[in-house]
Amino acid sequence: MRRDIAAWLAAAIADAESRGLPELKPLLETLARSTEALRDADEEFGHPALSHGDEAPGGATTP
């Protein structure tokens, strides 16, 4: 897991436990995996700071 997400996850779990919600841990772990996948897709989704400005994302599609 990316370091920024691991740190965020650890903080979120600690907060949940301090508020008496330990059952939140597996949900937060699922969310962390999803967040990592979304961040990893920045280029695929044409993040404006990463795009080369030559192609609109969205993909093509009928074969």
Next chain:
Amino acid sequence: MTIAAPGSLVEAARLIERREVSPVELTRACLDRIAAENDALRAFITVMTDRALADAARAEKDIARGRYLGPLHGMPVSVKDLVDIAGTPTTSGSAVPPRHPQHDAPVVSRLRAAGAVIVGKTNLHEFAYGTTSDETAFGAVRNPHDRSRSAGGSSAGAAVAVVERMCYASVGTDTGGSIRIPSAACGITGLKPTHGEISADGVVPLSATFDHVGPMARTVTDTALMFQAMLDAEANLSRVPAADGPFWLGIPTAYFFDKLDEDVARLFADAKARLEGAGHSISEVTIAHVERTPDVYLHVMLPEASWYHEPLLRDHAEKYSRGVRLRLEMGRAVTAEDYVRAIHARSVLVRAVDRALEGIDALVLPALAVAAPPLGASTVEIGGRSEPVRAMMLRLTQLFNVTGHPAIAIPCGTGHDGLPRSLQLVGHRGGTERLLALASAVEAQITGGPGSVGGGAG
């Protein structure tokens, strides 16, 4: 008084117009069905007996005087208890203190203007935040086809009410599939229009970016009439668009067909063969980035839901169902940066679905990957693998909440387990009426006529 209940809204409307059935008789028949079955099925939270009978009597008098308003006039319908009706609490299926609205939601006002008789407010997964409707303060909604199973969700009571002839159509809401999932689980028709087409004012939000309001009924024509009335209070059979096929349909095979139960796959293949046999052209299409759908959905829906509920959680956290509360708490952990990232990705997915629809009339795919799961189940078996129920229930529908394209679920047969299966048609944004026309033709070709699947479980 007991009457032979007409099978569809259209049939009932014709009988009312010809004054062969009175709105009061029809309303009483629905109220009798509710009285007989609601304790077991938990379809309704509030039954509006006195108001419904008074409205039906007024409709009867007006029709007798020649003031017939159209097919919804005197028609018993129900409204999901997430939608405001003046003078009736909006519970949202929760033990959290309800709203006490002074005004009808616009969609309710339009139905009343079209002459509809509202018999009550239907049960749902608490705050529409779930797909199984077993987390509700008013008792788990049970599937009429097998009472040990979920009726889907979140608009489960709405679907059960239609199947059980407790009303002729229902108002539902759909944020990730909450109209189409219970429609599929119970064997009726459910339409999620284009995003924003029907006002969501006066509706308790789950995620404003993805929330849709739409009709549920026994047939596509019934659904189309409800849609018209919900849109502008002007339901008219002559306005129900006719199909002028053959059609070009696209099957988005990647992702959507990766995890299906055997009966869903078999009945979809049967439906495809019938459509091809009827002369429609069907080809495979791909939707770019489709496998990212759950991640995009989650990072928009979770924080939007948590934002609405934050003040309520502050004062009433212990009154929420445990699962709903945990999902709301989870949403508070999504960062603003990731929310904006998902909103950006959403715009890309909108274009991807637009491109998949270029040159064709609609996408066609199953509506629900599995049969209605047992109540309380957290996993289902698909292809020998255990999968989370929530993810499987949302898998085929949530993309079109992300993109706002209109989508309709239609029954396509019954599995070996005796439970309904359903297919989904997805149209062009702004093309809901065209989608309904196409759906009407598809319904006739795959079921042999409207209403032949999923009817009367009780």
